[in-house]
Amino acid sequence: MAKSSPFGKHSARSRKPANSRPLGEFELIAQIRQLFAANSAEFVKVGIGDDAAVLSFGGKELVWTIDSSVENVHFRFEWLSDADIGWRSLHAAASDLAAMGAIPVGALSALELPRRFRESRLVKLLEGQRDAAHSLGCPIVGGNLTSAEVLAVTTTLIGHTKRAKLRSSARVGDELWLIGDAGLAAAGLGCLAGGSRGRRGSAVDRCVQAWRRPVALIKHGCALVGQARAVIDISDGLVGDAQHLAEASRVAIELDAEALEAVLADELREVADRLSRPALDLALYGGEDYALLATGSRLKRPAVARRIGQVVDGKGIWWATRGRRRRVPSRGFDHFET
Numbered sequence: 257m258a259k260s261s262p263f264g265k266h267s268a269r270s271r272k273p274a275n276s277r278p279l280g281e282f283e284l285i286a287q288i289r290q291l292f293a294a295n296s297a298e299f300v301k302v303g304i305g306d307d308a309a310v311l312s313f314g315g316k317e318l319v320w321t322i323d324s325s326v327e328n329v330h331f332r333f334e335w336l337s338d339a340d341i342g343w344r345s346l347h348a349a350a351s352d353l354a355a356m357g358a359i360p361v362g363a364l365s366a367l368e369l370p371r372r373f374r375e376s377r378l379v380k381l382l383e384g385q386r387d388a389a390h391s392l393g394c395p396i397v398g399g400n401l402t403s404a405e406v407l408a409v410t411t412t413l414i415g416h417t418k419r420a421k422l423r424s425s426a427r428v429g430d431e432l433w434l435i436g437d438a439g440l441a442a443a444g445l446g447c448l449a450g451g452s453r454g455r456r457g458s459a460v461d462r463c464v465q466a467w468r469r470p471v472a473l474i475k476h477g478c479a480l481v482g483q484a485r486a487v488i489d490i491s492d493g494l495v496g497d498a499q500h501l502a503e504a505s506r507v508a509i510e511l512d513a514e515a516l517e518a519v520l521a522d523e524l525r526e527v528a529d530r531l532s533r534p535a536l537d538l539a540l541y542g543g544e545d546y547a548l549l550a551t552g553s554r555l556k557r558p559a560v561a562r563r564i565g566q567v568v569d570g571k572g573i574w575w576a577t578r579g580r581r582r583r584v585p586s587r588g589f590d591h592f593e594t
Contacts, residue, residue, distance in 0.1 A: 308352045310420045319358035319415045323349035327370075327406040335448040338377045340468045341409065342384025347472045348491070349411040350392050351546040354477030355423075355489040358415030360394035365411050368404035381409075392474060419481060421550075426486035426505035430551035432565035433484070434519060435476050435558075438494045439535060440466035442542020443527040459523040460530070470546045476560055477548060483558050484550035493543040495584055498573050501549060508570035511540075511584065512563070513577035519562045540584075 300311060308321035325331065325345040336344070346363065353360050365385060369378065389396050394413065444463035447456070456464075473489075480487055488501045495511075502509045513536075520535050528535035551567050568574070573584040 308356050308358070308415075308420075310356070317358075317417050317420050319353055319356045319417060319420055320412070321349060321352035322410065322412045323352065324408060324410045326408040335445075336468055337384075338380035339384035339387070341407070342381040342386075343388040343469055344384075345409040345411050346385055346388035346392070346394075346396075347470050348544075348546065349413050350388075350394065350472035350474065351470070351489040351491065353413055353415040354473045354546075355421065355487050355548060356415070356417060357419070357421040357477050357481040357487065358417040359474065359478060360392050360413050360415040362397045363389065363394055363411055363413045365396055365399035365409065367399065367401050368406075368408040368410075369401065370405065370407055371403060373407060392472065417478070417481065421477070421480060421484060421487040422504070423486050423488045423501045424504040426501060426507050426509075426551040426567045428507055428567055428569050430485055430567040431554050431557060431563045432498070432509055432511070432567060433550045433552065433557060433561035434494075434516075434547060434564045435480070435550060435561050436473055436490075436545065436547025437466070437521050437524070438490060438545050438547055439524045439528075439539030439542050440521060441470065441544040441546075442467075442493075442538045443524055443531065444468070445542075445544070446531045446533065446538075447527065459526040462521075462523045463527045467544060470544065472546055473548055479558060479560075480548070480550055480552075483556040484552040486552075487548055487550040490545045490547045490549055491543055493541040494549065495540045495573055496543065497549055501551070502567075502571070502573060505551075505567070506571075508568045508572055508574060509565060510568050510574045510576050510581070511565040513575060515562075516564045519564065 300309070308319045311318045311320060323345070325341065325348065327333070331341060331344070346365075349363070350360055367378075367381075385396060440463045444460075444465065444467035447460050447464055448467070477487065486501055486505055488497050490497050492500070498509045498511070516539065517536060520539055524538060525535045528538055531538075550561065552561075554563075557563065565576075575582050575584045
């Protein structure tokens with residue numbers, strides 16, 4: 257779900273004028289970006305349009321992001337514990353910093369609480385946030401509380417880096433790398449939604465945990481600063497986020513079917529079979545894995561990265577298999593699709 261700088265992947269719903277044509281999420285982001293184009297300053301190195309904003313101060317780069325997790329949009333209570341909600345909200349936001357190669361230094365959390373939300377449940381949610389903050393080495397230093405119709409957690413994070421990685425830096429000839437696993441979270445969500453029958457087992461447990469308790473790949477993202485050219489995190493699905501990267505870099509991306517098939521987790525294959533869904537489909541279109549997608553030279557590929565394609569001249573996302581090539585439809589998550 258496209259998180260970017262202020263107004264990005266998890267952008268909030270806005271009121272549309274009467275009789276207006278409904279806009280998609282990314283059309284709205286483009287309009288907002290155009291509206292605020294002149295509302296910048298010399299210390300703004302990267303504004304709206306990447307995983308996070310980058311501000312330059314005293315020779316250092318500060319990376320700033322915001323992300324929302326809203327009941328009935330991003331989760332349902334029957335799928336998550338309150339502690340899971342707290343954990344998930346912070347790591348989902350921190351994944352933006354991982355994509356920029358930044359180390360988180362502080363977070364703000366705004367909680368919108370339904371009146372029915374008991375104090376004991378709030379404590380559990382806060383404990384989940386606390387544990388996530390400890391795992392990231394990132395203290396929660398403030399926030400806001402207000403009442404609302406449904407639960408919503410909005411997290412702001414600031415990090416620092418020597419040189420932020422951007423999604424707009426891919427070059428023709430780069431390899432396409434996957435860092436982390438794709439498809440596990442979607443498989444886990446499918447199980448929670450009732451698509452898997454019978455005894456759960458370790459494969460289902462791993463997939464469910466991948467959705468309930470994602471982990472922002474901060475260390476991997478920071479290690480990519482000297483190795484990758486362009487980086488984005490996978491929250492909209494591998495194809496959706498590859499499309500964002502391709503558009504920002506003005507290139508095309510060719511996915512290698514055999515290479516991607518080879519790196520799918522065994523647990524994904526097992527659970528996909530139980531869900532009667534192709535494992536590749538879950539990896540390509542599932543989303544919310546918070547793995548990293550990067551491009552770079554073959555000579556600089558880190559050990560943790562798996563090659564799954566390449567950057568080529570042109571536009572869009574392409575699927576290469578057995579010497580044949582075809583266009584891949586983009587089906588990334590859009591908050592404003594019905």
